[in-house]
Amino acid sequence: MEQKACSALGLIAVLEIFSLVLHSAIGDVSYSFPEEMKRGLIIGNLAKDMGLEVGDLAARKARMETDKNSKRYCDLNLSTGDVIVADRIDREGLCGKKSSCLLIQELVLEDPLELHRISLHVQDVNDNSPQFKKNAIKFEIRESADKGSRFRLDEAYDADIGLNAIQEYSIEENENFNLNVVAKSGGGKYSELVLKKELDREQKKELTVVLVATDGGSPQRSGTAVILVTVLDANDNAPVFSQAVYKTSLPENSPLDTAVVTVSATDADEGVNGNVSYEFDHVSDENNNVFSIDSTSGEVKVSRMLDYEEKTSYEMQITAKDGLGLVSSSTLIIEVTDVNDNAPVISIKSLKNPVPENIQLGTEVGLINVQDRDSDSNEKVRCSIQQIVPFKLVPSIKNYYSVVTTGQLDREIVSDYNITISATDEGSPPLSSSKTVHLSVADINDNPPVFEEQSYSAYVSENNKAGSTLCSVTARDPDWRQNGTVIYSLLPGEVNGAPMSSYVSVNGDTGVIHAVRSFDYEQFRSFKVHVMARDNGSPPLSSNVSISVFVSDVNDNSPQILYPAPEGSSFMTELVPKAAHGGSLVSKVISVDADSGQNAWLSYYIVKSTDPGLFTIGLHSGEIRTQRDISEADSMKQNLIVAVKDNGQPPLSATCAMYLLISDNLAEVPELKDISYEEKNSNLTSYLIIALVCVSTFFLTFIIIILGVRFCRRRKPRLLFDGAVAIPGAYLPPNYADVDGTGTLRSSYNYDAYLTTGSRTSDFKFFVNHNNVWLFGHYLFFQSGFGSHTVS
Numbered sequence: 001m002e003q004k005a006c007s008a009l010g011l012i013a014v015l016e017i018f019s020l021v022l023h024s025a026i027g028d029v030s031y032s033f034p035e036e037m038k039r040g041l042i043i044g045n046l047a048k049d050m051g052l053e054v055g056d057l058a059a060r061k062a063r064m065e066t067d068k069n070s071k072r073y074c075d076l077n078l079s080t081g082d083v084i085v086a087d088r089i090d091r092e093g094l095c096g097k098k099s100s101c102l103l104i105q106e107l108v109l110e111d112p113l114e115l116h117r118i119s120l121h122v123q124d125v126n127d128n129s130p131q132f133k134k135n136a137i138k139f140e141i142r143e144s145a146d147k148g149s150r151f152r153l154d155e156a157y158d159a160d161i162g163l164n165a166i167q168e169y170s171i172e173e174n175e176n177f178n179l180n181v182v183a184k185s186g187g188g189k190y191s192e193l194v195l196k197k198e199l200d201r202e203q204k205k206e207l208t209v210v211l212v213a214t215d216g217g218s219p220q221r222s223g224t225a226v227i228l229v230t231v232l233d234a235n236d237n238a239p240v241f242s243q244a245v246y247k248t249s250l251p252e253n254s255p256l257d258t259a260v261v262t263v264s265a266t267d268a269d270e271g272v273n274g275n276v277s278y279e280f281d282h283v284s285d286e287n288n289n290v291f292s293i294d295s296t297s298g299e300v301k302v303s304r305m306l307d308y309e310e311k312t313s314y315e316m317q318i319t320a321k322d323g324l325g326l327v328s329s330s331t332l333i334i335e336v337t338d339v340n341d342n343a344p345v346i347s348i349k350s351l352k353n354p355v356p357e358n359i360q361l362g363t364e365v366g367l368i369n370v371q372d373r374d375s376d377s378n379e380k381v382r383c384s385i386q387q388i389v390p391f392k393l394v395p396s397i398k399n400y401y402s403v404v405t406t407g408q409l410d411r412e413i414v415s416d417y418n419i420t421i422s423a424t425d426e427g428s429p430p431l432s433s434s435k436t437v438h439l440s441v442a443d444i445n446d447n448p449p450v451f452e453e454q455s456y457s458a459y460v461s462e463n464n465k466a467g468s469t470l471c472s473v474t475a476r477d478p479d480w481r482q483n484g485t486v487i488y489s490l491l492p493g494e495v496n497g498a499p500m501s502s503y504v505s506v507n508g509d510t511g512v513i514h515a516v517r518s519f520d521y522e523q524f525r526s527f528k529v530h531v532m533a534r535d536n537g538s539p540p541l542s543s544n545v546s547i548s549v550f551v552s553d554v555n556d557n558s559p560q561i562l563y564p565a566p567e568g569s570s571f572m573t574e575l576v577p578k579a580a581h582g583g584s585l586v587s588k589v590i591s592v593d594a595d596s597g598q599n600a601w602l603s604y605y606i607v608k609s610t611d612p613g614l615f616t617i618g619l620h621s622g623e624i625r626t627q628r629d630i631s632e633a634d635s636m637k638q639n640l641i642v643a644v645k646d647n648g649q650p651p652l653s654a655t656c657a658m659y660l661l662i663s664d665n666l667a668e669v670p671e672l673k674d675i676s677y678e679e680k681n682s683n684l685t686s687y688l689i690i691a692l693v694c695v696s697t698f699f700l701t702f703i704i705i706i707l708g709v710r711f712c713r714r715r716k717p718r719l720l721f722d723g724a725v726a727i728p729g730a731y732l733p734p735n736y737a738d739v740d741g742t743g744t745l746r747s748s749y750n751y752d753a754y755l756t757t758g759s760r761t762s763d764f765k766f767f768v769n770h771n772n773v774w775l776f777g778h779y780l781f782f783q784s785g786f787g788s789h790t791v792s
């Protein structure tokens with residue numbers, strides 16, 4: 001600038017030297033006047049100043065010229081000689097910031113030609129206000145900026161110079177900023193904002209300060225600019241929770257994703273600095289994943305099923321964090337409330353199983369425990385047995401119940417119980433559960449075997465096979481296993497003096513009664529067997545039953561003709577008096593049948609006779625009577641063959657021959673040598689008795705020996721009755737095997753025991769009527785009370 005000024009001065013100096021050379025005669029005129037004078041205003045009077053006559057000016061054609069192409073700023077009023085403003089003279093436009101502004105104009109005069117230099121010194125007028133480049137100066141200042149920070153402001157511009165240029169800056173009073181004005185070394189001034197108090201975006205986001213630049217002119221001019229300060233955020237605020245502690249409660253078993261609570265924290269900062277995200281603080285493993293928190297919204301949700309029985313409350317720390325990591329935390333307490341979601345659990349602590357059936361009333365057989373995991377009323381449990389069983393529950397200490405018998409047990413009626421114990425809690429709705437206890441009743445041998453019938457009867461035909469089944473008895477014992485296992489056995493007894501076991505046997509397992517030997521009706525008709533059924537318990541129980549065995553008759557005995565003696569063995573003759581009238585009794589055929597009933601109901605027939613019209617025989621009496629009077633014409637010897645037939649099926653029969661002699665004198669019959677036999681009957685009897693005693697002695701000895709031998713060789717003696725009978729008519733009951741008037745047999749028999757050696761060879765024939773001991777050869781025949789068959 002100084003150089004420019006120098007060169008400008010140089011130029012002026014050159015011009016001045018030149019003008020001095022040209023116009024040495026006339027002095028130059030210089031005028032000083034303010035800029036911006038209106039056109040026509042008089043700057044000065046040249047005529048006067050140059051000492052010229054006003055009239056000359058016009059004559060000499062005085063005129064203003066400009067150097068080079070320079071603009072002509074002033075004119076000359078020829079009539080007055082005044083220099084007047086011809087054009088606008090703006091100092092700032094002509095000279096800018098030059099401290100002096102000189103315009104050179106030339107005055108030209110003719111006759112003589114003269115050239116005068118007119119120097120116009122244009123003086124500055126404060127016509128320009130200070131001006132800022134922009135009306136608004138925008139600043140962004142971080143709120144974290146320190147006190148004393150400086151922010152340089154734009155300079156204002158004032159076209160004027162010197163005092164009219166900018167002298168001062170100022171800002172209106174505000175709490176944050178001061179203004180510091182700095183003078184530039186090359187002149188001019190600028191200002192800077194100085195932070196006197198920290199900014200707080202959260203308090204005031206924008207500040208507006210008006211900056212004023214003033215010049216030193218008079219009147220003073222000023223220019224303003226608005227400083228817009230935008231406070232930039234700094235993360236100076238941590239998020240703040242709306243509550244220090246969030247407390248809420250939630251029923252257990254809440255479905256997943258149930259919203260529990262929404263926490264919220266606010267951060268006064270903005271943008272990232274105020275972008276709060278939520279998370280759980282370090283969570284213990286047990287709390288892990290139970291709840292989830294939405295990091296953006298702060299909504300806490302259930303993410304795992306809650307179980308009151310597992311954990312009743314959760315306490316967690318929630319952290320809110322802003323974008324740049326400032327954190328704060330709050331406590332979240334979630335109480336879980338109980339829901340009746342657990343049924344009571346019944347557990348059997350002890351059980352006496354099986355229970356003996358004779359257990360005493362009121363005995364404890366088991367102990368159960370009932371527990372409900374819920375709490376309060378949800379865990380109160382009522383426990384009962386809702387069945388008709390002889391057991392009940394008796395509350396014991398706390399949750400224990402005793403199972404106690406309330407009635408007598410009987411295994412034979414109910415052998416096991418399924419006792420259903422049910423437990424219900426008092427929740428709403430109540431939950432219940434049940435448990436079935438299987439209790440079996442152990443057996444006690446308390447039932448004796450019982451026969452199906454009170455007594456049994458068995459019917460067996462005589463001559464049965466040894467080993468044949470008579471009947472079977474069954475006894476039942478409802479007890480268990482060996483206590484109910486029935487064993488049959490024969491009770492000791494006798495039949496006809498022989499042990500029972502020689503007649504029958506019983507199968508111990510099945511109760512089937514077998515005959516051990518063949519029975520003979522003619523020996524005994526019935527007998528009683530006693531069988532005991534005993535169980536296998538300890539001690540055993542037993543019961544007895546009697547079986548009546550009835551032996552039924554079989555027609556196994558042919559009629560035995562006692563009189564007359566069978567043909568060939570002896571010779572007997574009946575005398576029939578010649579004077580016998582028709583219908584008189586001549587003789588009687590006597591026969592017996594060892595069988596009974598129909599089998600012993602005998603009928604008599606005359607099979608063959610010498611004179612068929614003479615004799616008849618009573619069908620059942622066997623009495624032989626004359627049919628008509630005997631006449632002289634009748635043959636003296638009459639023979640009758642009489643058949644005796646029993647009524648059995650099939651009938652058995654025997655025949656005999658009857659010799660009748662129609663005579664009044666025995667001597668008339670020479671052929672009958674043995675006729676004295678009849679007459680000497682009493683003598684014969686005496687002989688026979690003597691002989692019998694002798695023979696009996698001998699024979700009994702013989703028989704005993706034989707029996708011994710036979711018995712040893714043949715264990716099973718045969719029952720047999722066979723052989724001939726010789727009997728004198730007088731000793732026999734006359735109507736043996738007779739019929740009464742109604743035709744039915746009335747019999748009360750005694751029984752005969754026969755012993756035989758099995759040989760049928762007949763060597764000896766004896767009979768002892770009075771002793772009822774008959775001996776036929778080696779057949780031994782014991783008879784007791786023989787022939788009590790009577791007609792009523």
Ligand SMILES: *[C@@H]1O[C@H](CO)[C@@H](O)[C@H](O)[C@H]1NC(C)=O
Pocket residue numbers: 271272275276277
């Ligand atoms: C806040 O943060 C979340 C995730 O961290 C993001 O998605 C979101 O755009 C952020 N918001 C702002 C305003 O920064």
Ligand SMILES: *[C@@H]1O[C@H](CO)[C@@H](O)[C@H](O)[C@H]1NC(C)=O
Pocket residue numbers: 416417418438
């Ligand atoms: C008890 O239950 C068992 C098994 O379910 C069954 O076999 C038995 O018959 C039941 N007893 C009674 C007396 O109901």
Ligand SMILES: *[C@@H]1O[C@H](CO)[C@@H](O)[C@H](O)[C@H]1NC(C)=O
Pocket residue numbers: 442443444445446480481482483537538539
């Ligand atoms: C039989 O009864 C007795 C008591 O009388 C008992 O001790 C035993 O256990 C019972 N036997 C069985 C197999 O039940």
Ligand SMILES: *[C@@H]1O[C@H](CO)[C@@H](O)[C@H](O)[C@H]1NC(C)=O
Pocket residue numbers: 491532542543544
């Ligand atoms: C059965 O008979 C036997 C032998 O006579 C006797 O000891 C027992 O007591 C009887 N039993 C009963 C139940 O009558």
Ligand SMILES: CC(=O)N[C@H]1CO[C@H](CO)[C@@H](O)[C@@H]1O
Pocket residue numbers: 077078079080
């Ligand atoms: C050309 C011009 O301006 N002439 C003026 C000079 O001065 C006289 C007197 O003041 C005026 O009357 C003229 O008009």
